Amino acid sequence: MIQIRKAKVSDVEAIFDLIQLYAEQGLLLARTRESLYQNLQAIFVAVKDNKVVGSASLHILDKQLAEIRSLVVAEDQGKLGIGKRLVEKVVDETKNLEIDKLISLTYQVEFFSKCGFEVTVKDTMPQKVWIDCIHCPKLHNCDEIAMVYYTKQLV
Numbered sequence: 001m002i003q004i005r006k007a008k009v010s011d012v013e014a015i016f017d018l019i020q021l022y023a024e025q026g027l028l029l030a031r032t033r034e035s036l037y038q039n040l041q042a043i044f045v046a047v048k049d050n051k052v053v054g055s056a057s058l059h060i061l062d063k064q065l066a067e068i069r070s071l072v073v074a075e076d077q078g079k080l081g082i083g084k085r086l087v088e089k090v091v092d093e094t095k096n097l098e099i100d101k102l103i104s105l106t107y108q109v110e111f112f113s114k115c116g117f118e119v120t121v122k123d124t125m126p127q128k129v130w131i132d133c134i135h136c137p138k139l140h141n142c143d144e145i146a147m148v149y150y151t152k153q154l155v
């Protein structure tokens with residue numbers, strides 16, 4: 001059984017290792033252990049048999065905008081629905097905080113589409129979205145796709 005819960009300090013090494021694995025493949029930005037500790041309250045983990053098998057974090061950018069960051073699922077646990085459950089948790093948290101839009105900068109367009117996100121235009125994102133990009137090796141040739149989830153469904 002998979003449990004999705006808030007991260008604890010004892011989860012940080014496992015979260016760090018998962019992110020590092022995919023950061024080395026250029027799929028997401030690396031995170032320092034320090035940044036994981038500093039943002040621990042905004043990080044969720046997926047736990048299976050007492051082992052962290054996935055993680056995702058919610059980064060608030062402003063009154064109306066948040067970003068899902070560092071979404072990872074262990075390679076041997078892929079395609080079991082864990083990633084989707086982590087995204088749902090982050091979406092719920094975004095709704096609870098009454099934030100209207102949740103964005104993702106990603107290569108995983110099909111996965112995020114299945115989680116209710118839609119592709120949007122990168123240029124419309126406010127400058128603060130790009131602040132962390134200065135740490136990215138792909139700064140000047142970023143090919144990530146911007147996607148958005150609207151927490152308030154229009155009727």
Ligand SMILES: CC(C)(COP(=O)(O)OP(=O)(O)OC[C@H]1O[C@@H](n2cnc3c(N)ncnc32)[C@H](O)[C@@H]1OP(=O)(O)O)[C@@H](O)C(=O)NCCC(=O)NCCS
Pocket residue numbers: 022027028070071072073074077078079080081082083084085104105106107108110111114
């Ligand atoms: C992307 C990632 C989080 C997906 O996690 P996952 O647990 O395998 O995804 P799920 O099993 O919840 O998949 C949900 C749906 O998306 C589909 N899906 C998952 N990964 C996919 C992919 N790479 N391409 C196409 N569809 C994908 C699944 O088949 C499933 O479809 P279904 O609902 O029709 O059955 C995981 O592959 C991962 O950690 N990738 C490396 C890091 C990364 O790129 N993170 C995203 C950074 S923004």
